[in-house]
Amino acid sequence: MSDKTQPSAEQRFLEKLKAREAVRGAEPTWIAARRQAAAARFEAIGFPGRRVEQWKYTDVRRIRDGEFALADDADFSPAQAAALTLPIEAIRLSFVDGVFAPELSDTGALPAGASVEPLTRALADNHEAVGAVLGRLTGVEFSPFAALNTAFAEEGAVIRLAPGTVVETPILLQFLSRAGERPVMSHPRVLIQAGARSQATVLEHYVGDPTAANFTNVVAEAILERGALLTHYTLQESPLDDLLVRSLQVEQGRDSRFTSFTVNLGGALVRNDLVADLNAQGAEANYYGLFFAQGRQHVDNHTLVNHNAPLTFSNENYKGVLDDRARGVFNGKVVVKRDSQQIEAHQSNANLLLSDRAEIDTKPELEIYADDVKCSHGATTGQLDEDAVFALRARGIDAQTARGLLTLAFAGEVMEKVELDAVAERVELTVAGKLPERFNLGGLVEAALLDEQAFEEASGHDRND
Amino acid sequence: MATEEMEQLVRREYTQGFVTDIESDTVPPGLDESVIAFISQKKGEPQWMLDWRLEAYHQWLKMKTPSWAHLDYPPIDYQAISYYSAPKKPEDRPQSLDEVDPKLLETYEKLGIPLHERAALAGVAVDAVFDSVSVTTTFKEKLAEAGVIFCSISEAIRDYPELVKQYLGSVVPQGDNYFAALNSAVFTDGSFVYVPEGVTCPMELSTYFRINAANTGQFERTLIVCDKRAQVSYLEGCTAPQRDENQLHAAVVELVALEDAYIKYSTVQNWYPGDEDGKGGIYNFVTKRADCRGDRSKVSWTQVETGSAITWKYPSCMLRGKDSVGEFYSVAVTNGRQQADTGTKMIHIGENTKSTIVSKGIAAGRSDQAYRGLVKIGPRAKRARNFTQCDSLLIGDRCGAHTFPYQEIGNSTATVEHEATTSKIGEDQLFYCRQRGISEEDAVNMIVNGFCKDVFQELPMEFAVEAEALLNVTLEGAVG
Numbered sequence: 001m002s003d004k005t006q007p008s009a010e011q012r013f014l015e016k017l018k019a020r021e022a023v024r025g026a027e028p029t030w031i032a033a034r035r036q037a038a039a040a041r042f043e044a045i046g047f048p049g050r051r052v053e054q055w056k057y058t059d060v061r062r063i064r065d066g067e068f069a070l071a072d073d074a075d076f077s078p079a080q081a082a083a084l085t086l087p088i089e090a091i092r093l094s095f096v097d098g099v100f101a102p103e104l105s106d107t108g109a110l111p112a113g114a115s116v117e118p119l120t121r122a123l124a125d126n127h128e129a130v131g132a133v134l135g136r137l138t139g140v141e142f143s144p145f146a147a148l149n150t151a152f153a154e155e156g157a158v159i160r161l162a163p164g165t166v167v168e169t170p171i172l173l174q175f176l177s178r179a180g181e182r183p184v185m186s187h188p189r190v191l192i193q194a195g196a197r198s199q200a201t202v203l204e205h206y207v208g209d210p211t212a213a214n215f216t217n218v219v220a221e222a223i224l225e226r227g228a229l230l231t232h233y234t235l236q237e238s239p240l241d242d243l244l245v246r247s248l249q250v251e252q253g254r255d256s257r258f259t260s261f262t263v264n265l266g267g268a269l270v271r272n273d274l275v276a277d278l279n280a281q282g283a284e285a286n287y288y289g290l291f292f293a294q295g296r297q298h299v300d301n302h303t304l305v306n307h308n309a310p311l312t313f314s315n316e317n318y319k320g321v322l323d324d325r326a327r328g329v330f331n332g333k334v335v336v337k338r339d340s341q342q343i344e345a346h347q348s349n350a351n352l353l354l355s356d357r358a359e360i361d362t363k364p365e366l367e368i369y370a371d372d373v374k375c376s377h378g379a380t381t382g383q384l385d386e387d388a389v390f391a392l393r394a395r396g397i398d399a400q401t402a403r404g405l406l407t408l409a410f411a412g413e414v415m416e417k418v419e420l421d422a423v424a425e426r427v428e429l430t431v432a433g434k435l436p437e438r439f440n441l442g443g444l445v446e447a448a449l450l451d452e453q454a455f456e457e458a459s460g461h462d463r464n465d
Numbered sequence: 466m467a468t469e470e471m472e473q474l475v476r477r478e479y480t481q482g483f484v485t486d487i488e489s490d491t492v493p494p495g496l497d498e499s500v501i502a503f504i505s506q507k508k509g510e511p512q513w514m515l516d517w518r519l520e521a522y523h524q525w526l527k528m529k530t531p532s533w534a535h536l537d538y539p540p541i542d543y544q545a546i547s548y549y550s551a552p553k554k555p556e557d558r559p560q561s562l563d564e565v566d567p568k569l570l571e572t573y574e575k576l577g578i579p580l581h582e583r584a585a586l587a588g589v590a591v592d593a594v595f596d597s598v599s600v601t602t603t604f605k606e607k608l609a610e611a612g613v614i615f616c617s618i619s620e621a622i623r624d625y626p627e628l629v630k631q632y633l634g635s636v637v638p639q640g641d642n643y644f645a646a647l648n649s650a651v652f653t654d655g656s657f658v659y660v661p662e663g664v665t666c667p668m669e670l671s672t673y674f675r676i677n678a679a680n681t682g683q684f685e686r687t688l689i690v691c692d693k694r695a696q697v698s699y700l701e702g703c704t705a706p707q708r709d710e711n712q713l714h715a716a717v718v719e720l721v722a723l724e725d726a727y728i729k730y731s732t733v734q735n736w737y738p739g740d741e742d743g744k745g746g747i748y749n750f751v752t753k754r755a756d757c758r759g760d761r762s763k764v765s766w767t768q769v770e771t772g773s774a775i776t777w778k779y780p781s782c783m784l785r786g787k788d789s790v791g792e793f794y795s796v797a798v799t800n801g802r803q804q805a806d807t808g809t810k811m812i813h814i815g816e817n818t819k820s821t822i823v824s825k826g827i828a829a830g831r832s833d834q835a836y837r838g839l840v841k842i843g844p845r846a847k848r849a850r851n852f853t854q855c856d857s858l859l860i861g862d863r864c865g866a867h868t869f870p871y872q873e874i875g876n877s878t879a880t881v882e883h884e885a886t887t888s889k890i891g892e893d894q895l896f897y898c899r900q901r902g903i904s905e906e907d908a909v910n911m912i913v914n915g916f917c918k919d920v921f922q923e924l925p926m927e928f929a930v931e932a933e934a935l936l937n938v939t940l941e942g943a944v945g
Contacts, residue, residue, distance in 0.1 A: 364870060383877055
């Protein structure tokens with residue numbers, strides 16, 4: 001291990017950075033300086049071990065020991081891209097292995113006062129304006145992966161909403177993972193600046209070629225000014241061998257509301273960090289999450305809400321379904337700062353284990369330094385209610401199907417909050433599609449689709465009638 | 466409430482703080498092999514015990530102080546602590562209460578524990594630990610009749626070496642953690658209980674701890690073994706005199722429950738919490754663990770923690786036997802600058818194991834309190850069941866209450882539930898009481914006692930009364 005000729009994992013990663021610098025054009029000095037500082041920081045702290053509390057249950061050796069190149073083009077079969085893309089009307093930015101793909105993007109429908117552009121373009125326009133906010137929330141201290149991202153990041157998305165701007169159409173950030181000769185890594189950077197009273201829905205969609213095995217390391221930051229409303233979706237359907245580490249850090253001003261849906265279905269190793277700083281009164285954060293893992297998938301969700309001001313509210317509900325030898329991790333933390341009175345914070349995590357070899361490690365934490373608060377958390381882990389299974393069987397539904405239906409219903413509690421129907425449907429179908437071997441739901445899904453078709457035909461293709 | 470009145474209450478001195486002047490047989494501060502050899506020799510221990518201690522000491526040397534707890538205290542200088550102190554002439558043990566040093570009895574009087582009266586009336590056998598050596602053990606004969614062994618651990622090492630050899634360190638190994646290793650090396654006394662097969666201990670066993678000689682850390686080692694179908698209820702209560710220097714207390718308690726055995730372990734802890742600046746209180750780093758080895762065995766931990774400047778304590782259950790049951794009921798009250806990081810671990814290994822955790826935390830003043838618990842369900846623990854509830858009550862806006870519940874679940878047939886709430890005393894509840902002519906102080910006590918009811922009802926009768934009184938005393942002046 002201590003063989004001097006053998007570079008450390010961190011050094012191997014940073015060598016890639018050096019090689020990249022040789023081909024990359026000149027950059028503004030602040031970017032170069034920031035890269036250097038981040039690289040130094042990453043080398044100093046290194047990949048997290050299991051002894052680090054934040055990574056106690058998540059082993060990142062698959063990333064550490066991996067050999068990842070950097071992609072330099074965004075070629076992707078249009079037919080495949082079309083099949084993978086969510087069927088919704090959206091303002092779309094697509095990235096293939098982290099490289100911006102203009103032909104798969106469409107930002108036509110933007111209202112005035114809103115801008116959605118790739119990071120490279122935003123930097124080219126006015127790098128100082130971007131530099132002033134980029135990295136303000138997620139510094140290199142946040143995690144070794146944030147440092148790694150800061151050192152490497154070149155591309156990403158910058159979403160800016162002027163005060164009062166309402167963007168009705170969802171903004172879709174699509175991250176496509178491509179199967180290639182060798183695995184690649186990408187370090188996308190997302191920045192969302194929502195001005196006062198602005199409104200938008202942002203959707204991060206992770207999807208790709210089923211045989212891909214890439215490493216994606218995303219850092220996203222969102223700044224919500226007074227009264228801004230942001231709904232953020234993460235629909236993670238990465239290829240089953242993909243490795244994904246992402247963080248989203250949100251800063252909330254007075255009366256702003258942030259709602260997050262984190263749905264994890266794919267990936268071999270997935271780690272999500274979600275942090276909201278409620279900095280002024282009236283700020284509200286809602287976290288909803290669903291994770292479904294099979295095989296040897298590992299899904300880790302770490303969430304944190306910082307109640308930094310009085311009269312702030314948070315609500316969290318995460319649900320997990322784990323099958324085969326999958327492992328789920330949930331760590332939800334609520335911190336109420338001193339003098340942050342009249343807080344309400346609720347947190348709940350429920351998990352369903354479908355197999356004896358699946359494992360869930362959950363830790364809902366509260367750290368409270370004010371007394372006039374109403375905080376609660378709950379965590380449950382169990383199996384399907386046998387009485388409910390019996391009730392369905394008594395109605396002539398076979399045991400497998402009954403279990404499948406109840407599992408779907410379990411996930412449904414989170415999904416029913418989803419306002420984007422396309423997302424809800426996609427998730428439901430994917431979950432149902434993942435269940436058939438065990439639950440024999442395939443027929444059910446087809447039947448439901450047929451029913452719907454019949455219904456639509458009967459009502460003359462118009463469901464609003 | 467008037468501020469003046471409040472101030473008065475807040476400044477109230479610790480009523481149970483006083484120092485008994487008994488000449489101690491103390492070794493100079495510091496820890497090395499010779500000190501351990503001295504302790505071992507003083508106790509008349511056999512060679513194997515000394516070897517065991519030295520093994521622990523060598524492990525301890527290689528370990529680091531744990532830093533993960535939500536606690537803040539200056540580093541402890543382990544070389545500044547004296548590791549042995551005993552009341553004079555430990556060989557001349559009094560045979561009855563009449564022979565006990567009157568000064569000592571006076572001490573118990575001041576504590577409100579009339580030993581003889583209590584022992585006689587309540588039918589409690591008291592193995593009173595004064596500093597490190599047991600000075601009196603009552604009701605020994607009655608216990609002997611039933612075949613129950615209840616003596617100090619030193620006596621047990623001498624008189625029942627086979628039992629001690631078999632069980633000591635089998636639940637908490639020497640190198641389990643930093644403080645357990647230290648304890649294993651230097652423990653000076655504690656209790657040993659062995660309840661033979663099929664015997665229900667005829668009375669509740671009780672030990673009152675006192676930390677006395679200044680500068681002496683107390684390292685208790687308690688070992689309770691309940692053989693098949695045996696039952697015992699053990700009470701542990703503690704108070705300590707007021708003093709300035711921090712006192713380290715690192716106890717180890719090991720419980721072993723064989724098939725169908727039932728051990729109930731209750732603690733009321735009221736050590737000196739330090740003055741209003743948090744100076745001088747007891748550091749309480751305790752390792753308590755029960756091993757439910759046998760099928761259908763049951764262990765119940767009940768604790769009321771009101772004292773100590775720092776509490777680091779996680780009574781745990783390893784549920785190995787099929788159908789074994791672990792329970793943890795806790796009330797922790799912190800005021801002033803007290804810090805407590807406490808909770809439990811329930812390790813489900815056997816099938817059909819069940820555990821219940823009820824933890825009530827009350828933080829007042831500038832205190833900080835954390836519940837830290839682990840529920841682990843192993844892959845073979847089919848149909849394991851856990852229910853956890855931890856509620857915190859905050860009194861005042863300068864205190865903190867934290868919850869860190871770990872759940873590691875590796876079995877699909879397990880059912881694990883965790884609930885936690887944090888809130889302050891409801892204004893409407895207070896108003897309701899005040900409106901009926903109940904003073905604010907009394908109203909708060911009433912509400913707090915109600916909040917803790919679930920735990921208090923698990924305590925043996927005498928303890929429950931004491932615990933309620935203790936709670937009221939601890940919270941005095943905290944409300945406004």
